Amino acid sequence: MSEALKEYLSVCQNRVERALEQRLPSEHILPQTLHQAMRYCVLDGGKRMRPMLTYCTGHTLGIAPEALDGIACAVELIHVYSLIHDDLPAMDDDDLRRGKPTCHIAFGEANAVLAGDALQSLAFEVLANDPSIVVKPESRLKMLITLAKASGSQGMAGGQAIDLESVGTKLSLPQLENMHIHKTGALIRASVTMATLAKADIDPEHAKKLDHYAKCIGLSFQVKDDILDEESDTATLGKTQGKDKDNNKPTYPALLGMAGAKQKAQELHEMALENLSVFGKEADLLRDLSLYIIDRKH
Amino acid sequence: MSEALKEYLSVCQNRVERALEQRLPSEHILPQTLHQAMRYCVLDGGKRMRPMLTYCTGHTLGIAPEALDGIACAVELIHVYSLIHDDLPAMDDDDLRRGKPTCHIAFGEANAVLAGDALQSLAFEVLANDPSIVVKPESRLKMLITLAKASGSQGMAGGQAIDLESVGTKLSLPQLENMHIHKTGALIRASVTMATLAKADIDPEHAKKLDHYAKCIGLSFQVKDDILDEESDTATLGKTQGKDKDNNKPTYPALLGMAGAKQKAQELHEMALENLSVFGKEADLLRDLSLYIIDRKH
Numbered sequence: 001m002s003e004a005l006k007e008y009l010s011v012c013q014n015r016v017e018r019a020l021e022q023r024l025p026s027e028h029i030l031p032q033t034l035h036q037a038m039r040y041c042v043l044d045g046g047k048r049m050r051p052m053l054t055y056c057t058g059h060t061l062g063i064a065p066e067a068l069d070g071i072a073c074a075v076e077l078i079h080v081y082s083l084i085h086d087d088l089p090a091m092d093d094d095d096l097r098r099g100k101p102t103c104h105i106a107f108g109e110a111n112a113v114l115a116g117d118a119l120q121s122l123a124f125e126v127l128a129n130d131p132s133i134v135v136k137p138e139s140r141l142k143m144l145i146t147l148a149k150a151s152g153s154q155g156m157a158g159g160q161a162i163d164l165e166s167v168g169t170k171l172s173l174p175q176l177e178n179m180h181i182h183k184t185g186a187l188i189r190a191s192v193t194m195a196t197l198a199k200a201d202i203d204p205e206h207a208k209k210l211d212h213y214a215k216c217i218g219l220s221f222q223v224k225d226d227i228l229d230e231e232s233d234t235a236t237l238g239k240t241q242g243k244d245k246d247n248n249k250p251t252y253p254a255l256l257g258m259a260g261a262k263q264k265a266q267e268l269h270e271m272a273l274e275n276l277s278v279f280g281k282e283a284d285l286l287r288d289l290s291l292y293i294i295d296r297k298h
Numbered sequence: 299m300s301e302a303l304k305e306y307l308s309v310c311q312n313r314v315e316r317a318l319e320q321r322l323p324s325e326h327i328l329p330q331t332l333h334q335a336m337r338y339c340v341l342d343g344g345k346r347m348r349p350m351l352t353y354c355t356g357h358t359l360g361i362a363p364e365a366l367d368g369i370a371c372a373v374e375l376i377h378v379y380s381l382i383h384d385d386l387p388a389m390d391d392d393d394l395r396r397g398k399p400t401c402h403i404a405f406g407e408a409n410a411v412l413a414g415d416a417l418q419s420l421a422f423e424v425l426a427n428d429p430s431i432v433v434k435p436e437s438r439l440k441m442l443i444t445l446a447k448a449s450g451s452q453g454m455a456g457g458q459a460i461d462l463e464s465v466g467t468k469l470s471l472p473q474l475e476n477m478h479i480h481k482t483g484a485l486i487r488a489s490v491t492m493a494t495l496a497k498a499d500i501d502p503e504h505a506k507k508l509d510h511y512a513k514c515i516g517l518s519f520q521v522k523d524d525i526l527d528e529e530s531d532t533a534t535l536g537k538t539q540g541k542d543k544d545n546n547k548p549t550y551p552a553l554l555g556m557a558g559a560k561q562k563a564q565e566l567h568e569m570a571l572e573n574l575s576v577f578g579k580e581a582d583l584l585r586d587l588s589l590y591i592i593d594r595k596h
Contacts, residue, residue, distance in 0.1 A: 122446070158332060
């Protein structure tokens with residue numbers, strides 16, 4: 001990872017951690033167990049990949065991080081709620097997430113369902129209400145529509161449904177890609193789109209390029225995840241290694257071979273960079289981020 | 299039920315059924331099973347109590363039903379998602395809802411989790427985007443904040459958490475009331491509040507009275523539900539009878555006795571009417587609705 005990106009991510013990670021902490025209900029407010037569960041799952045964990053994308057897109061467009069905290073939090077709250085529900089026994093049945101027991105292991109299944117539900121509501125509340133977002137109400141509504149679509153049955157939740165249906169079946173490459181475009185790609189694109197909506201006078205062509213960039217790195221992120229799931233050990237990953245293979249889930253390495261998967265990640269990275277060619281040095285963080293996504297070790 | 303209310307509810311029930319049908323993704327759109335599950339749970343069922351409240355409040359304020367369809371759908375989508383998740387094995391573990399198999403019985407647990415999740419997203423999408431809502435963006439944002447708060451950890455989801463924690467414990471009357479104020483009351487109040495937000499020039503005092511009305515009937519609805527759960531049979535109820543008692547859940551009849559519970563419902567009805575005293579005949583539907591809530595047989 002470049003030094004510039006490393007420093008920026010570190011600053012933004014602290015920033016979003018604090019912003020999330022401030023926006024989550026205190027553990028002392030009733031119902032306490034639910035609020036404990038929500039805070040346990042959201043705080044002090046994860047790469048914060050989606051908030052980082054929001055901040056780095058903002059940096060490219062000259063939007064101050066202060067104006068992006070609400071967006072960054074909203075998108076991360078949606079992401080965390082989806083992890084909690086994905087980990088449930090009826091879904092992926094995972095015990096370990098971000099290096100600690102999953103929500104239903106720590107707080108029981110009922111609280112895990114409710115914590116996820118409440119985090120989704122909170123995401124929309126933050127996006128609709130947060131004073132950090134200083135755009136016209138019309139633009140804020142566009143952000144809300146973007147996040148709702150990205151989260152719903154034709155976005156993330158739909159991708160998860162496709163994923164569940166495809167366990168044990170042979171997916172073609174386009175089918176696998178379609179699943180990922182929904183399951184993780186939609187929210188990753190929303191992280192970028194919402195940042196572009198925070199700029200009143202954005203060139204529509206620039207917004208489009210950034211959206212395409214997001215589409216590319218959304219996929220490369222997933223390809224790399226599949227590669228890591230096969231190559232890393234559980235301790236490095238912070239979640240159970242080899243899980244996808246054991247579950248007979250379709251993966252890029254399974255379809256393309258390990259070398260093919262790595263080449264695919266590289267190609268997506270190059271397409272991502274191409275879409276940034278309309279920008280100057282101000283997009284270097286996004287360029288470095290794309291490289292980091294396919295180079296990371298966990 | 300008065301003839302006027304009967305006719306109005308029948309018209310509005312058809313209206314919201316059609317409006318929901320139009321706003322739900324088709325069963326032919328991928329992922330099909332998820333969309334089937336969503337439609338199965340939302341369509342052709344339920345009293346549509348919350349949408350009815352929205353329309354009746356609109357009638358009181360002179361707002362056309364056409365301008366309330368998006369609000370009515372949003373609030374019902376949240377309600378249905380909460381029923382799907384409440385029925386899950388890890389929660390209330392119910393097999394029967396609205397006279398048919400619950401979502402996880404019909405579509406499996408994973409699809410039930412996801413259908414609920416996607417319905418919540420859809421609710422916010424509809425509220426943010428639906429062309430039926432013809433208010434200033436600022437008012438629409440207030441509706442979104444209202445619905446998000448009413449759904450979240452200090453609203454409906456929080457009430458469900460309190461409910462789960464209280465199974466098998468002795469709740470005092472204030473604790474039981476606090477649970478219901480969150481679990482069902484918050485969304486019922488939101489159904490009314492969002493309708494008041496659809497009127498640009500509403501007298502704040504009128505909005506406040508309507509909110510108090512909603513608070514009263516939200517509670518009387520719950521008191522009556524507890525009474526029915528004990529007195530009705532499963533066929534009439536459309537869900538498993540005596541479930542709350544069997545689960546050792548705290549109820550109004552358990553705390554106040556059956557006569558005390560009935561008196562409580564009556565008192566809440568009278569308080570509801572008091573709050574409508576600032577309105578003329580235009581609030582008769584709301585008056586009749588309050589009476590119906592405590593008189594209904596299922």
